[in-house]
Amino acid sequence: MTHRATLIPGDGIGPEITDAALRVLDATGVDLAWERVDAGELALERHGTVLPEELFASVRRTRVALKGPVATPIGGGHRSVNVTIRQTLGLYACLRPVRSLPGVIAPGRDVDLVIVRENTEGLYSGIEHRVVPGVVEGLKVVTAAASERIARFAFDYARSHGRREVTAVHKANIMKLSDGLFLEETRRVREEHPDIAYRELIVDNCAMQLVRRPQDFDVLVMSNLYGDILSDLCAGLVGGLGVVPGANIGDTLAVFEPVHGTAPDIAGKGWANPTALLLSAALLLDHLGEAEAAAALRRGLERVLADGAVRTRDLGGEASTEDFAATVAAAVRNA
Numbered sequence: 001m002t003h004r005a006t007l008i009p010g011d012g013i014g015p016e017i018t019d020a021a022l023r024v025l026d027a028t029g030v031d032l033a034w035e036r037v038d039a040g041e042l043a044l045e046r047h048g049t050v051l052p053e054e055l056f057a058s059v060r061r062t063r064v065a066l067k068g069p070v071a072t073p074i075g076g077g078h079r080s081v082n083v084t085i086r087q088t089l090g091l092y093a094c095l096r097p098v099r100s101l102p103g104v105i106a107p108g109r110d111v112d113l114v115i116v117r118e119n120t121e122g123l124y125s126g127i128e129h130r131v132v133p134g135v136v137e138g139l140k141v142v143t144a145a146a147s148e149r150i151a152r153f154a155f156d157y158a159r160s161h162g163r164r165e166v167t168a169v170h171k172a173n174i175m176k177l178s179d180g181l182f183l184e185e186t187r188r189v190r191e192e193h194p195d196i197a198y199r200e201l202i203v204d205n206c207a208m209q210l211v212r213r214p215q216d217f218d219v220l221v222m223s224n225l226y227g228d229i230l231s232d233l234c235a236g237l238v239g240g241l242g243v244v245p246g247a248n249i250g251d252t253l254a255v256f257e258p259v260h261g262t263a264p265d266i267a268g269k270g271w272a273n274p275t276a277l278l279l280s281a282a283l284l285l286d287h288l289g290e291a292e293a294a295a296a297l298r299r300g301l302e303r304v305l306a307d308g309a310v311r312t313r314d315l316g317g318e319a320s321t322e323d324f325a326a327t328v329a330a331a332v333r334n335a
């Protein structure tokens, strides 16, 4: 069976790691027909906009995309391409499985947790204004509907993936109304899932406990900004941004992408670690119902990482993105 899917290579290291992912996906034998669309700086050059309408049309057509990172200028300039894609396509749940990998030396041991981040509102509403010169307000928007939806996603995910516990992360002691509403909705959803253990943690304490005992965490659900920050913290626990995958999921559409950005400091050098995008591609295969191929991809990748002879610079090796991808592709064929 042929699966149609959208490919968004993106900016910076995006095209390099996308080529690597295509090579490894090819080795799984799954028949994927890609619609390749531009986003970010390349799209601006070619189409005069960072987000061509064709990107949305393609994802709505294929319902599934593999995406590289896209740059967003700090301060002025256009709105974040990534936030706009998630909001426009209704990809309300951001899923980030964080797992210790064999052969990867990292501060955390036996980590196997999943961050579920609300993707559409919170402090990423993009609503900011200057009240008077020198005073700016940014609005944190929290709705009961979006809070309930993300809580339901987290509990359903926990149940369907054999997870034991959901931790709600918040700062309701200070943001009593906004984070308070998030907690209220999460507690209501929790009552429908008595089989799943539940606890609540204030975000700063959660950050400390994640560093000290990451193996004690299972599924964590939280609003947009906390999820953004804690995802990077958790990536650091298992070997860095090069190894953590992600998925943005809505009711009918899904976009799979790594946690990391465009890595401008190493873009074009052939040094990028494609592992995060490869693991995102494995999530995409799972989503398409190709569980065996996804498992083969993970097995092949883990074999290469465990062996350690071919690894990228961020993991202490010297291999190029291309050599690493070729080695993983060969391992996947034999997995």
Ligand code: NAI
Pocket: 013, 068, 069, 070, 071, 072, 073, 082, 241, 242, 243, 257, 258, 259, 260, 261, 262, 263, 264, 265, 266, 271, 272, 273, 274, 275, 276, 314
């Ligand atoms: P970054 O994730 O691009 O880089 C942070 C550090 O991690 C850099 O030292 C980089 O070399 C390293 N790194 C990241 N991915 C790596 C990989 N696969 N292999 C080896 N090393 C890797 O974060 P930064 O510098 O804050 O952001 C750069 C740009 O990326 C910004 O324009 C930002 O807006 C954008 N961005 C895009 C995201 C997306 O498209 N989903 C997510 C995060 C940032």
